[in-house]
Amino acid sequence: MISGSSIDAPNRWWLPRTRPAPKGDIGSTTCTSNVASGTSSVCTPGRPGSEISSQTRCDLELEVALCVVGVHVTETCDPDTPSVITDVTTTKAAVHDTKALPGILANLDHRNLLSKEHFVDGGYLSVTLKQQVAREHGVGLVGPIRARSTRQSRKGTVFHRDAFTIDWDAKKVTCPQGKVSRRWSTPPSLAPYVNVEFSPDDCRQCPVKAACTRTDARKVTFLPRDLYDIQSESRTEQQTQQWLSRYSLRAAIESTISEFVNGHGMRQCRYRSEEKAHVQHVLTAIAVNLERIGVHLPPAPARQPRNPTALQGFLDWQHIPRPRSWRVATHPAG
Numbered sequence: 001m002i003s004g005s006s007i008d009a010p011n012r013w014w015l016p017r018t019r020p021a022p023k024g025d026i027g028s029t030t031c032t033s034n035v036a037s038g039t040s041s042v043c044t045p046g047r048p049g050s051e052i053s054s055q056t057r058c059d060l061e062l063e064v065a066l067c068v069v070g071v072h073v074t075e076t077c078d079p080d081t082p083s084v085i086t087d088v089t090t091t092k093a094a095v096h097d098t099k100a101l102p103g104i105l106a107n108l109d110h111r112n113l114l115s116k117e118h119f120v121d122g123g124y125l126s127v128t129l130k131q132q133v134a135r136e137h138g139v140g141l142v143g144p145i146r147a148r149s150t151r152q153s154r155k156g157t158v159f160h161r162d163a164f165t166i167d168w169d170a171k172k173v174t175c176p177q178g179k180v181s182r183r184w185s186t187p188p189s190l191a192p193y194v195n196v197e198f199s200p201d202d203c204r205q206c207p208v209k210a211a212c213t214r215t216d217a218r219k220v221t222f223l224p225r226d227l228y229d230i231q232s233e234s235r236t237e238q239q240t241q242q243w244l245s246r247y248s249l250r251a252a253i254e255s256t257i258s259e260f261v262n263g264h265g266m267r268q269c270r271y272r273s274e275e276k277a278h279v280q281h282v283l284t285a286i287a288v289n290l291e292r293i294g295v296h297l298p299p300a301p302a303r304q305p306r307n308p309t310a311l312q313g314f315l316d317w318q319h320i321p322r323p324r325s326w327r328v329a330t331h332p333a334g
Contacts, residue, residue: 001086001108002077002119002253068093069274071266071281072100073256074108077119077249082292085256085285086113090278097123105137117142119250127223127231128191142247145234159212161220162232168225173198175218177206192227196220260284 074087087107091100101124108114117140118133125143133139165174171184173196183197200217203209212218222228237243260266264284269277308316315322 001074001115002250069277082296084289088281088285090281098126098129114139127227144238164220192224193221
């Protein structure tokens with residue numbers, strides 16, 4: 001199965017609020033608001049000559065209540081069967097994709113629709129989540145692990161993290177120049193990481209210090225052993241042509257998102273709350289599934305025209321013209 005998320009879908013509605021009109025105001029209504037897609041203005045002209053007295057006249061100020069939601073779509077990708085949408089999850093736009101994926105998999109598991117492999121984009125995937133999903137659901141997440149983003153990895157003339165040799169049993173790290181780290185620590189944090197520090201005396205005297213660090217001593221941070229192995233294996237595998245060819249199946253979900261947005265107006269919600277917007281998304285997915293399944297169904301048998309009535313037969317026999325709507329069958333004499 002493959003999963004994808006659409007861009008934010010703004011859900012806009014108007015909430016009226018009354019306030020006393022300032023002196024000299026003729027009941028004009030003006031509202032200007034900044035929304036996710038840009039700046040929009042809504043103006044209602046005043047009504048000169050209104051019979052309402054100036055003391056009781058109120059101007060109706062419209063406020064924009066904006067609820068932006070995200071849509072996560074999951075569909076099958078078997079080559080010999082039509083792609084069927086199996087899950088639609090609606091969340092607030094601020095919810096990260098990695099937070100939405102466990103709920104998607106739980107919904108699929110509840111309906112017995114989990115597959116052996118689940119193709120996702122990089123926004124859904126992390127090393128920790130990949131291990132968690134494999135342990136809890138037995139599903140292999142297929143997607144690109146984020147590339148290194150450190151200064152050492154961005155420059156080709158410095159030593160990045162993979163240039164160091166890790167001895168997991170002894171809890172020691174050896175640098176490319178043969179120096180051994182002096183400290184190994186696992187500080188408490190939300191993400192499990194191992195911090196390793198080298199001695200400043202070793203780093204100051206190192207002839208390649210400029211190609212390693214800009215501080216007095218090099219510090220290396222990496223994941224624990226089980227997660228580090230998954231990360232290294234995934235990054236190596238995703239560079240192969242075989243993995244790229246297999247991952248190309250995920251491109252189909254992008255056309256599904258485009259079909260939702262451009263063909264069914266996914267970006268414009270027709271309801272006021274997140275729960276009701278989810279109903280719209282589910283009904284849209286049902287309509288898309290019916291369209292896809294209908295293409296693979298055998299054609300319906302041709303409709304047999306019914307026999308003409310006695311009056312129609314008499315008119316045709318006498319060559320008397322009759323309305324075209326009567327002619328449901330072609331008479332041999334007609």
